[in-house]
Amino acid sequence: MSIKTVLPQFPQFTVHLFKFKNVTNSKEIKQNLIKGDKRYDFSFINAQTVLSEEQLLSAVYRALLDHTQDKIRTKTIHSEVIFSLSPTQNIMDALRRFGIQDDSTDLIVIKIVDSNSQEEFDLSVVEGEEVDITDEDLKSSAILKTIKKNYKLKSEDLTVLSHQIVAAIQLRGL
Amino acid sequence: MSDHLVELAKSHLTNIPVSLISQGAESLIFTTTTHPYMETSDEGQQYIVKFRPPKKYRHPQLDAQLTKRRTLAEARLLQRLYGADGISVPSIIAVDARNGILWLEYIGQQIENGVSSLKNYLWLEDSKADYESLLRAVGDMIARLHQMGIVHGDLTTSNVMLQKHGSQWAPCLIDFGLGFTSDLVEDKAVDLYVLERAILSTHPVHSDNYNSWLMEGYKKGYGKDQGKFKQVMKRYEDVRMRGRKRSMLG
Ligand SMILES: Nc1ncnc2c1ncn2[C@@H]1O[C@H](COP(=O)(O)O)[C@@H](O)[C@H]1O
Structure with missing residues (x-):
């Protein structure tokens, strides 16, 4: 199942999280994303770079906080979520590391909508199998080596690692 | 207000x-x-x-x-x-x-007399058997903190919280609001002295024991780096002397 959540401090937004495996059209998604096609207004995240739900939601929190304080650095809330996953200030680097790649097969897709509008969105742009998005599912597609390298961390304990990632996300560029 | x-x-x-x-x-x-x-x-x-x-x-x-x-x-x-x-x-x-x-x-839990801070725990008569290993563990942790070049700045017995690990209590340092990075022996010595005074003022009867366990743990926490430990100790004695003079002057 996907996750639908409202962060208490930001009731005006509803956050949807999905996970897909065996995605076959990542290259096409990326091209349309770059063109700015409105149907692709989602955060498309390379699932290999994500260890936990806590990591994802912590980045969403950071993006919403910066958005409501007029401090976002990228064009949309959806690109900001990807930038928020990054421990560094380099936007291009963040999108390259954490965003969808031409050959991505495991994707996390996030959609943030206005809680008041009954805004519909269409996920059929992703050709793949939707799967659950629990910590266990996230761990199964995570590549620890990449994650540790991205955040320059080395803990063997996954709970500690996840908390260290949260700190890096919360403190980026401040 | x-x-x-x-x-x-x-x-x-x-x-x-x-x-x-x-x-x-x-x-x-x-x-x-x-x-x-x-x-x-x-x-x-x-x-x-x-x-x-x-x-x-x-x-x-x-x-x-x-x-x-x-x-x-x-x-x-x-x-x-x-x-x-x-x-x-x-x-x-x-x-x-x-x-x-x-x-x-959130660190800690409720114990008989409040939150599980070192301060409260040292008031519990029934837990005396744990004090030595606990205070050694506190000293050891402070030594590691200092070796990383970090000074707590407000080491009171309320800022050392205790967490249960299985059946054992283990220290956790909270409140780094006055913390800073420093490699000066003076800053580390003062950090220790503040904790010593806190123990003396809240638990005067056994404070000598408590402080010596704390120091033994602090020494051990330096591992092979006993030279550094000795430098801090030497300064610590000076800081104590200054403290004593100050209190004599009223
Ligand atoms: N992380 C924490 N977990 C539990 N209690 C805390 C924590 N941080 C602060 N406190 C409590 O709040 C008091 C004052 O905090 P502080 O101003 O940070 O010294 C402490 O003495 C604790 O009782």
């Missing part, structure tokens, strides 16, 4: 029900059972929200800068320490530096 500060904190914490548990010169400490972004799974799980309110007497812009800087300084110390070998500190949950807000893991 603090009501308006509590209201101000709440205005930055929409939909987060908070209860004030402590108020210092620098910050207000709240607990909440609402996580800022995770759906809470454990009933009764608590989180700490630390709020540094604006100071009226400072220029607003300068004040905003200082608040942000202090909030980040504390968060960065915790970031460096969390997960380090032999050190235990609360993990960071969220940071709203522009509003002076830091969300932290």
Whole structure:
């Protein structure tokens, strides 16, 4: 199942999280994303770079906080979520590391909508199998080596690692 | 008196029900059972929200800068320490530096006489058997902190919290609001002296024992680096002397 959540401090937004495996059209998604096609207004995240739900939601929190304080650095809330996953200030680097790649097969897709509008969105742009998005599912597609390298961390304990990632996300560029 | 500060904190914490548990010169400490972004799974799980309110007497812009800087300084110390070998500190949950807000893991639990701080624990007659190993563990952790070039700045027995690991209590250092990075032996010696005084004032009867266990742990925490330990000890004696002279002068 996907996750639908409202962060208490930001009731005006509803956050949807999905996970897909065996995605076959990542290259096409990326091209349309770059063109700015409105149907692709989602955060498309390379699932290999994500260890936990806590990591994802912590980045969403950071993006919403910066958005409501007029401090976002990228064009949309959806690109900001990807930038928020990054421990560094380099936007291009963040999108390259954490965003969808031409050959991505495991994707996390996030959609943030206005809680008041009954805004519909269409996920059929992703050709793949939707799967659950629990910590266990996230761990199964995570590549620890990449994650540790991205955040320059080395803990063997996954709970500690996840908390260290949260700190890096919360403190980026401040 | 603090009501308006509590209201101000709440205005930055929409939909987060908070209860004030402590108020210092620098910050207000709240607990909440609402996580800022995770759906809470454990009933009764608590989180700490630390709020540094604006100071009226400072220029607003300068004040905003200082608040942000202090909030980040504390968060960065915790970031460096969390997960380090032999050190235990609360993990960071969220940071709203522009509003002076830091969300932290809640440390400790209720014991017979309040929260499980070292201060309260040392009052419990029944737990005497644990004191030696516990105080050694505290000393060891402070040594590791100092070896990382970090000074706590406010080492009281309330700022050493105890957490249950299985059947054993283990220390966890909280409140790095006055913490800073330093490699000066003076700063480390003063850090130790502050803790010694705190133990003396809250637990005068056995304080000699307590402090010697603490020091033994501190020595051990330096591992092979006994040279560094000796430098701090030497300065520590000077700091004690100065302290004594000061109290003689009244
Ligand atoms: N992370 C924490 N977990 C549990 N209690 C805390 C935590 N941080 C602060 N406190 C409590 O709040 C008091 C004042 O905090 P502080 O102003 O940070 O010294 C401490 O003495 C503790 O009782």
